[in-house]
Amino acid sequence: MSTESLVPAEKVAAFRAAVLAKLTYAVGKDPEHAFDHDWFEAIALAARDHLVDQWMDHTRQIYREGQKRVYYLSLEFLIGRLLIDNLSNLGLLEVARTALAELGVDLEHIRTLEPDAALGNGGLGRLAACYLESMSTLGVAAHGYGIRYEHGLFRQQIVDGWQQEQTENWLEFGNPWEFERPEVNYPVGFCGAVTTQVDGQGVVRQAWEPGETVRAIAYDTPIVGWRGASVNTLRLWRARAEENLHLERFQAGDHIGAVSEVARAESISRVLYPADSSAAGQELRLRQEYFFVSASLQDLLRRHLAQHGSLLTLPEQAAIQLNDTHPAIAVAELMRLLLDEHGLSWEQAWTLTTGTLAYTNHTLLPEALETWAVALMERLLPRHMQIIYLINARHIDDLRGQGIHDFGLLRAVSLIEEEHGRRVRMGNLAFLGCHSVNGVSALHTQLMRNTVFAELHRLYPKRINNKTNGITFRRWLYQANPRLTELLVDTVGAALLDAPQTCLRDIEPYADKAAFCRRFAAQRRLNKEALVALVRERLGIALDPDALFDVQVKRIHEYKRQLLNLLHTVALYQAIRTDPSTDWVPRVKIFAGKAAANYLQAKLIIKLTNDIARTVNADPTVRGLLKVVFIPNYNVTLAESIIPAADLSEQISTAGLEASGTSNMKFALNGALTIGTLDGANVEMREWIGDENMFIFGLTVRQVEARQRAGDLNAEAAIAASPRLSEALLAIRSGVFSPDEPARYAGLVDGLSGHDRYMVCADFDAYWNRQRQVDAHWRTPKQWWRSAVLNTARMGWFSADRAIGEYASDIWRVLD
Ligand code: 26V
Numbered sequence: 001m002s003t004e005s006l007v008p009a010e011k012v013a014a015f016r017a018a019v020l021a022k023l024t025y026a027v028g029k030d031p032e033h034a035f036d037h038d039w040f041e042a043i044a045l046a047a048r049d050h051l052v053d054q055w056m057d058h059t060r061q062i063y064r065e066g067q068k069r070v071y072y073l074s075l076e077f078l079i080g081r082l083l084i085d086n087l088s089n090l091g092l093l094e095v096a097r098t099a100l101a102e103l104g105v106d107l108e109h110i111r112t113l114e115p116d117a118a119l120g121n122g123g124l125g126r127l128a129a130c131y132l133e134s135m136s137t138l139g140v141a142a143h144g145y146g147i148r149y150e151h152g153l154f155r156q157q158i159v160d161g162w163q164q165e166q167t168e169n170w171l172e173f174g175n176p177w178e179f180e181r182p183e184v185n186y187p188v189g190f191c192g193a194v195t196t197q198v199d200g201q202g203v204v205r206q207a208w209e210p211g212e213t214v215r216a217i218a219y220d221t222p223i224v225g226w227r228g229a230s231v232n233t234l235r236l237w238r239a240r241a242e243e244n245l246h247l248e249r250f251q252a253g254d255h256i257g258a259v260s261e262v263a264r265a266e267s268i269s270r271v272l273y274p275a276d277s278s279a280a281g282q283e284l285r286l287r288q289e290y291f292f293v294s295a296s297l298q299d300l301l302r303r304h305l306a307q308h309g310s311l312l313t314l315p316e317q318a319a320i321q322l323n324d325t326h327p328a329i330a331v332a333e334l335m336r337l338l339l340d341e342h343g344l345s346w347e348q349a350w351t352l353t354t355g356t357l358a359y360t361n362h363t364l365l366p367e368a369l370e371t372w373a374v375a376l377m378e379r380l381l382p383r384h385m386q387i388i389y390l391i392n393a394r395h396i397d398d399l400r401g402q403g404i405h406d407f408g409l410l411r412a413v414s415l416i417e418e419e420h421g422r423r424v425r426m427g428n429l430a431f432l433g434c435h436s437v438n439g440v441s442a443l444h445t446q447l448m449r450n451t452v453f454a455e456l457h458r459l460y461p462k463r464i465n466n467k468t469n470g471i472t473f474r475r476w477l478y479q480a481n482p483r484l485t486e487l488l489v490d491t492v493g494a495a496l497l498d499a500p501q502t503c504l505r506d507i508e509p510y511a512d513k514a515a516f517c518r519r520f521a522a523q524r525r526l527n528k529e530a531l532v533a534l535v536r537e538r539l540g541i542a543l544d545p546d547a548l549f550d551v552q553v554k555r556i557h558e559y560k561r562q563l564l565n566l567l568h569t570v571a572l573y574q575a576i577r578t579d580p581s582t583d584w585v586p587r588v589k590i591f592a593g594k595a596a597a598n599y600l601q602a603k604l605i606i607k608l609t610n611d612i613a614r615t616v617n618a619d620p621t622v623r624g625l626l627k628v629v630f631i632p633n634y635n636v637t638l639a640e641s642i643i644p645a646a647d648l649s650e651q652i653s654t655a656g657l658e659a660s661g662t663s664n665m666k667f668a669l670n671g672a673l674t675i676g677t678l679d680g681a682n683v684e685m686r687e688w689i690g691d692e693n694m695f696i697f698g699l700t701v702r703q704v705e706a707r708q709r710a711g712d713l714n715a716e717a718a719i720a721a722s723p724r725l726s727e728a729l730l731a732i733r734s735g736v737f738s739p740d741e742p743a744r745y746a747g748l749v750d751g752l753s754g755h756d757r758y759m760v761c762a763d764f765d766a767y768w769n770r771q772r773q774v775d776a777h778w779r780t781p782k783q784w785w786r787s788a789v790l791n792t793a794r795m796g797w798f799s800a801d802r803a804i805g806e807y808a809s810d811i812w813r814v815l816d
Contacts, residue, residue, distance in 0.1 A: 007094045007095055007098050008095075011092075011095045012095050012098045012099045012102070013099075015046060015092065015095050015096055015099040016099035016100075016102055016103060018046040018049065019039075019042050019043055019046045019099065019100070019103070020042075020103070021046075022041075022042040022043075022045040022046050023038060023039065023042035026041075026042065026045050027041050027042050027045075029042075031103070036109065036110060036113055037113055037173060039100075039105050039110055040083070040110050040113045040114060040176075041173075041174070041176050043083065043096065043100065043107075043110060044082075044083055044114075044176035044177065045176050047083070047086050047087055047090065047092065047096070048086075048176060048177060048222070050090050050092065050228070051086060051090070051222040051224050051231055052222065054090075054224065054228050054230070054231045055222045055224075055231035055233075058230040058231050058232070059231075059233075062141040063307065066307070066308075066317075067141040067814070068141065068316065068317050068318065068319065068812070068813070068814045069141045069142065069143065069300075069303075069317065069318050069319070070135065070140055070141065070142040070143070070318075070319050070320075070321065070808075070812050070814060071142070071143050071145060071296065071300055071318060071319065071320045071321065072128065072131065072132065072135075072142060072143070072144045072145065072321050072323065073145050073146070073292070073293065073296055073320060073321065073322055073323060073327040073330060074124075074125070074128040074144065074145070074146050074323035074324075074326070074327070075146060075147065075273075075288065075289065075292065075323070075324075075326040075327065076119060076120030076121060076124055076125030076128060076146065076272070076323070076326075077117070077119045077120055077125055077128045077129050077132070077144060077146050077234060077236075078117075078118060078119060078120030078121070078122070078125030078126040078128070078129050078153075078636060079116075079117040079118075079119065079120075079129045079636070080116045080117065080118075080129070080475075080635065080636025080637055080640070081111065081114040081115075081116055081117075081636070081637055082114070082117070082177050082221075083110075083111050083114050084111055084479050085133070085474070085475060085479060086177075086224055088474065088478060088479055089133075089137075089224045089225060089226050089227065089228060089474060090224060090228045091227060091228065115169075115170040115172075115173075116152070116170065116635045116636055116637050117152065117170055117175075118152035118153040118168060118170065118272075118635055118636070119146065119147070119148075119149050119152050119153075119236075119272055120152075120153065120272070121153060121272070121273075121274065121275070121276040121555065122276055122554065122555045123362070123554075123555075123659075123660070123661070123662050123663075124276070124323065124324060124362045126636065126662060127323075127362075127440075127469055127662060128144065128146075128323055129636075130470070130471050130472040130475070130662075130800045131800055131803070131804055132144045132223045132232065132234060133223060133225065133472045133474060133475070133800070134225075134470070134472050134799075134800035134801050134803070134804040135223075135225075135232055135804055136223050136224055136225030136226075136229070136230050136231060136232045137225030137226040137229060137230075137472075137474070137801060138225070138801060138804055138805065138808065138815065139225070139229055139230045139815070140232075140804065140808055140812075140814055140815060141230075141232070141814070142232045143232060143233050143234075143235055143300070144223070144232070144233070144234040144235065145235055145236075145237075145292060145295075145296035145299075145300075146234070146235075146236050146237070146292060147236060147237055147238075147268075147269050147272075147288060147291070147292045148178075148219045148236035148237060148238045148269055149269060149270070149271055149272045150171060150238075150269060150270050150271065151167050151168050151169060151170075151270065151271040151272065152168045152170050152272055153168060153272055153274055153594065153635070154166060154167065154168055154274050154594070154597070155167070155168050155633055156594050156632050156633045156634070157632060157633070158606070158610060158630065158632045161606070161607045161610035161611055161614070162603065162606070162607050162610075163594070163595055163603050163606045163607075165274070165597050177221045177222070178219045178220065178221045178236075179219065179220045179221075180217070180218075180219050181217070181218040181219065181220055182217055184217070184218035184299070185215050185216060185217045185218065185240075186215070186216045186294070186295045186298040186299065187213045187214070187215060187216075187242070188213065188214050188215070188216050188239075188290065188291050188294045188295055189208065189210025189211075189212065189213050189294075190210055190211065190212045190213075190214070190287065190290070190380055190381070191210060191211035191212055191379060191380060191382070192208065192209045192210040192211035192212070192382065193208075193209055193211075193382060194206050194207065194208050194209075194382050194383050194386060195207050195209065205339075205340065205343075206339075206340060206383060206386065207340070208336070208340065208382065208383035212265070213242050214239050214240070214241065214242065214265045214266075214268060214291060215239070215240045215241070215242055216237040216238070216239065216240075216291060216292070216294070216295030217237065217238045217239075217240050218235050218236075218237060218295075218299070219235070219236045219237075219238060220233050220234070220235050220236075221233070221234040221236070222234075226474055226497075226498070227498070235296070235299070237269065237291065237292050237295045237296070238269045239265060239266050239267075239268035239269040239291060240265070240266060241261065241262040241265035241266055242265070249261065267284065268284070268287050268288055268291050269288075269291075273285055273288070274594075274596055274597055275596040275597075275598070275599070276368070276555060276596070277365060277367060277368050277555075277557055277596060277599065278367040278368060278596075278599075279367070279368055279369065279370045279371070280598075281371070281372065281373065281376075283376060283380065286329075286372055286376065286377075286380060286381075287380065289326055289327060289328075289329055290329050290333070290380070290381060290384075292327070293327045293329050293330045293333050294333050296327075297330060297333055297334055297337060298337065300318060300320070301314075301337060301342075304317055304318055311338065311342055311344065311352065312348070312352070314352045314355070314356050315351075315352060315355030315356045318356055319356065319358065319811065319812035319813070319814065320334075320356050320357050320358065321358050321359075321360065321807070321811070321812070322357060322358065322359045322360065322430060322434065323360055323362075324359075324360060324361065324362045324363070325359070325361075325369075325370045325426035325427050325429075325430050326370070328359065328370070328426040328427070328429050328430040328433075329381070329384060329426075329429075330357060330433075331353060331357060331391070331429050331430065331432070331433030331434070332381075332384040332387045332388055332391075332429070332433075333384065334349075334352075334353045334356070334357065335349050335350070335353055335387050335391075335433075336383055336384060336387055338352060338353065339387075340383070346390075350391075353433055354432075354433055354434060354435050355435060357430075357433055357434040357435070358434050358435060358436035358437075358438070358811050358812075359430040359431065359433075359434040359436070359437050359438070360437075360438050360439075360440065360467070361427070361437065361438070361439055361440070361444075361448055361452075361453075361659075362440055362659050362660075363659050364444070364447055364448065364451060364452050364656075364657075364659065365559065365657065369425075369426075369427055369452070370426040370427070371417055371423035371424060371425050371426065372423060372424045372426065373421060373422070373423055373424075374416065374422040374423060374424060375422075377424055385424075388415055388424055388429065389416075391415060391429070391432060391433070392414060392415040392416060395413070395415075395432060396410055396414065399413070399459070404459075409455050409458075412454075412455040412456075413428065413455050413456050413459065414428070415428050415429050415432070427452065427453070428456065431453060431456050431460075431463070432456075434463075435463070436463065436465060436810075436811045437453070437463050437464050437465070438464070438465050438466060438467045438811070439464070439465075439466050439467070439659065440466075440467065440468065440469045440659050440660040440680075440681075441466070441468050441469065441659060441660040441661075441680045441681040441683065441684060442466055442468060442683060442684055443656075443678075443679065443680060443683050443701065444466075444659040444660060444680060445464060445465070445466035447656060447701070448464055449464055465810065465811075467803055467806050467807055467810075467811075468660065468681055468684055468798075468803065469660040469661075469662050469665070469681060469798075469803060470665070470797075470798050470799050470800035470801070470802050470803035470804070471662055471665045471666055471669070471798060471799070471800055472799075472800045472801075473500045473669065473799055473800075473801075475640070476640075476643070476665075476666045476669060476670070477500070477669055477670065478497065479640065480639075480640040480641075480643060480644050480666075480670070481523075481527065481643075481644040481670050483523035483526055483527065483644075484520075484523050484524075484527075484644065484670060484671065484792070485497075486523075487519050487520065487523055488504070488507060488792075491506075491507065491510060491516065492506040492507060500796055500799060501796040501797065501799050501801065501802060502796065503796075504792065504793050504794070504795065504796040505793055505794070505796060506793075507789060507792060507793035508789075508790065508793040508794070510789060510793075511785075511786045511787075511789040511790050511793065512786065514782075516789070517782070517785035517786065517789060520671065520785055520788060520789055521781070521785055524644075524645070524647070524671065524788075525545060527644040527645040528545040528549060528645045529545050530641065530645065531543075531549070531641055531642060531645035532544075532545050534631075534641055535629055535631065538631065538632070539629060539631070541617060541627065541629055543588050543627055543629070544586060544588070544624065544627075546586065547585075547586035547587055547588045547627070548585055548586065548587045548588070548647045548648060548774075548775075548778050549588050549590060549645055549646050549647045549648065550587050550588065550589050550590065550646075550647065550648040550650065550774075551590045551642060551643075551646040551647075551648065551649060551650060551667070551672070552565050552589075552590070552591055552593075552650035552652075553590070553591065553592040553593055553631075553634055553638075553639065553642055553643075553663065554593050554634075554663055555593050555594060555595070555596075556593045556594065556595040556599075556602040556603075556605055556606060557599075557602060558601060558602070558605075558757070558758050559653055559654055559657040559658070559758055560652070560653050560658070561652050561653060561654060561758055561760055561763075562591065562593070562605050562609070563605060563608075563752070563758075563760050564652055564760045564763060564764065564767055565589070565591070565650055565652065566605070566608060566609060566612060567725065567728045567729070567760065567764060568764075568767060568768060568771055569589050569612055569616070569626075569628055570612060570728040570731055570732060570737075571724045571725070571727070571728040571768060572587070572626060572771075573612075573616050573619075573622060573626055574724075574727055574728065574731065575724070576621070576622045576625050576626055577619070577621050577622060580621050580622070580625070583779075584625045584626075584775075585774075585775040585778050585779060586624060586625050586626070587625070587626055587627075588626075588627045588628075588629065589626070589627070589628045589629070590629055590631065590642065590646075591609050591628075591629070591630045591631070592630065592631040592632070592633075592634035592638060592642065593606075593634050594633075594634060601748070604744075604745075604748060606630065607744070608732070608737070608745060608748070609628070609630045610630050611737040611738050611744075612628055612737050613628035613629055613630055614737075615736065615737045616628045617629075639663070639666070643663070643666050643667055643670055643672070644670045646667055646670070646672040647672055647673065647778070647788075648672060648673055648674075648675055648774060649663070649664060649667030649668065649672040649673065649674045649675070649676075650675055650676070651663075651664040651674050651675070651676030651677070651679070651680075651682050652675065652676055652677055652698070652763075652767065653677060653679045653680070654677070654679070654699075654704060654758045654759050654763075655677045655678055655679045655698065655699055655700055655701045655703070655704050656679065656701040656704050656705070657679065657758075658679045658680040658682075659680055660680040660681040661679075661680040661681050661682065662681075664676065664680070664681060664682055664685060665681065665685070665795065665798040668685060668689065668791045668792075668795050668798075669791075669792060669795040669798070670792070671788040671789065671791055671792045672788070672791070673693065673694060673695065673774070673777070673784070673787055673788060673791060674689075674694045674695065674791075675694075675695040675697070675767075675770055675771065675774060676694065676695070676696060676697075677696070677697065677698040677699075677763070678696060678698070678700050678701070679701075681798070682694075682696070684797075685795075685798070688794045688795065688797055688798075689790065689791055689794045689795070690790065690794070692787070693787040693790050693791055693794075695770045695771075695773060695774055695777075696770075697763070697766040697767055697769070697770035698763040698766050698767065699759055699762060699763055699766075704759060707759065707762070713755050713756050713757060713759075714753070714754060714755065714756070715752060715753045715754075715756035715760075715761035715762065716753050716754075718756075718761040718762050718764070718765075719753055719761055721765075722761075722764060722765050724764075724765075724768060725761060725764045725765070729749050729752065729753070732745045732748075732749055733745060733746055733749040733750075
């Protein structure tokens with residue numbers, strides 16, 4: 001394969017011997033009788049040994065050099081599989097492949113046995129995984145902190161077109177990558193009461209006596225960077241009941257009560273919250289947030305004290321990044337630890353807290369902004385609630401002291417929302433308690449300044465900054481698309497692998513070379529054939545690899561507008577049926593994505609996709625011209641198969657609502673053309689790739705805002721003005737796609753026309769017209785492949801290494 005040139009025989013022999021030793025002594029199997037899964041485990045363990053050597057070297061070096069550490073706190077890490085990632089970054093992929101072949105074991109098959117570590121919902125979790133890998137690649141001394149969920153994101157099954165959720169069980173056969181560290185454990189308290197005490201020096205102190213305590217147990221996974229340069233640690237916490245908790249009840253004969261208390265304590269790390277669009281405010285979620293924040297802060301303060309002796313140097317030696325507001329309770333917890341456990345003054349504690357913490361915002365959707373009922377916080381975290389009140393009081397007093405009395409302003413910047421029952425605003429808490437607040441694309445950052453954080457931004461104009469997202473090219477190019485990688489390396493040299501940000505540009509001149517474009521098209525064609533085989537195997541549907549693969553894969557959300565794509569699909573279907581002899585561009589519409597289990601509208605959109613797919617695929621009039629597929633159970637691994645096979649990438653959110661998007665970057669890097677709105681990172685992609693190599697359409701943020709202000713969300717006029725749109729809506733509404741239940745989509749269609757919150761109808765005609773330009777572009781292959789090559793060549797800037805470099809120099813102040 002492409003990323004390693006030589007396969008030295010000694011390395012192959014050594015790896016082969018290592019795998020056999022692991023199989024025998026760690027897995028306890030004879031090669032003759034080993035199951036495939038035993039081989040997977042043996043290979044992973046052999047690879048892990050290589051990681052450990054580098055890991056220890058790197059850790060020792062960090063200590064020796066007293067490097068500043070970065071702590072990335074995230075409730076989600078959407079890692080996917082690690083075998084190929086680790087082998088490839090260690091430079092052992094070809095070695096392993098050869099060694100295993102000698103043993104009669106096929107690495108391509110074995111890799112499919114690894115379950116995805118799906119400890120995340122979508123973009124936010126995948127970004128955390130990309131960033132960990134990039135921090136190791138760049139040699140940032142980093143620790144990821146999160147929860148070791150026993151069950152990751154649910155498995156999606158499609159039954160009769162409907163999504164059904166099944167429990168995911170990634171740990172069923174154990175996890176060869178992790179190290180359990182039972183000796184690294186911390187108590188995390190909940191509930192109870194706070195009492196005021198006066199210490200020997202007459203200083204008044206608050207003492208929190210928790211009513212319950214849960215133990216956080218550490219599990220460490222080494223994360224290796226490119227070329228094995230450095231290896232960082234992802235430390236995930238599992239919740240375990242305190243032993244003495246149930247013992248007393250057990251001895252008193254209350255067996256059931258004891259067991260249920262254990263279950264309650266341990267439920268904290270049982271399952272990932274499978275939602276990413278509405279902060280439902282359940283107590284368990286707040287418990288999860290506090291649990292991992294408290295354990296992580298205790299752990300990092302212990303490390304800091306052990307190494308540096310004094311907490312006063314914390315901001316010089318540690319940077320803590322909060323991935324969205326999910327860990328925002330860290331502001332109050334760090335204050336509590338510094339004040340109550342380490343005896344610092346308020347001023348000292350506040351200086352250290354704000355000097356160390358930084359916050360990344362990932363969404364402006366009002367329903368996703370976290371707030372917690374004051375009553376819940378007072379019960380679960382009484383000391384933290386006191387601290388939050390104090391932060392708030394000091395802040396408001398400070399503003400009044402500066403002569404600011406504007407009631408509207410004070411209300412907007414308060415940590416407590418008074419309008420809908422009293423609630424703590426976690427976004428405002430994070431803003432005040434952090435020295436840096438960043439958005440994830442230029443547009444999103446500007447919208448943070450203008451909307452959700454407008455008032456706080458006026459008071460602290462330097463705090464908000466932008467860090468446009470990036471993706472790791474190791475996974476999303478080298479591993480997911482070895483064919484394209486090989487072509488690129490063949491063309492501009494192996495230096496590309498170490499410096500893709502700069503070397504990708506060298507591909508540009510080849511966009512006008514026919515021979516190169518032919519090879520570029522040929523690799524895509526092979527990737528498409530592989531996807532065709534996958535769809536045939538899983539769905540029994542035959543696809544034509546020469547058709548244009550038009551792909552929308554992501555969480556199902558109204559704002560991401562899968563409905564707009566479906567309306568286009570239906571309109572296209574009708575147009576082809578009306579005039580089948582026209583020179584249509586054959587298309588395959590590919591959808592995949594999960595809906596939150598309680599998000600009924602999103603689940604209905606999945607059903608509609610499947611209803612449309614069934615009808616269209618069975619209609620002989622459109623045969624060979626249009627196919628629709630919904631591929632179940634979208635996850636990182638499936639993304640790695642779909643993205644390199646896509647011709648057209650759908651990034652069509654209502655302008656202003658997608659903070660950045662990252663799959664948009666993965667598609668473009670792999671040479672798909674984007675059809676998209678001026679939203680999130682699409683805006684910056686256009687600046688790099690060039691407008692002529694993308695298909696931008698639709699209302700801009702300004703136009704969306706103007707309509708919202710005018711209350712102009714009724715779509716009847718737009719529908720009446722667009723015969724194509726009205727016919728598509730009518731067909732869906734009247735049951736053309738749901739003959740078994742003709743009224744199934746009546747509510748959905750009526751909702752769209754009466755109150756089109758996401759402006760699907762308003763954007764329909766622009767989208768349809770842009771899609772016809774896609775067809776025209778596709779009909780001239782020379783043009784299409786030129787654009788495709790330029791997409792790949794111009795995506796270097798969207799590397800996670802660029803993004804992490806910016807975090808490192810502007811926010812964390814490491815690596816200088
Ligand atoms: C919110 C909630 C609410 C409570 C229940 C659980 C839960 C889980 C996640 C979230 C936040 C979702 C925010 C998110 O995923 N944002 C995405 O972040 C990507 C990385 O920055 C970005 O590319 C996407 O545009 C953005 O939607």
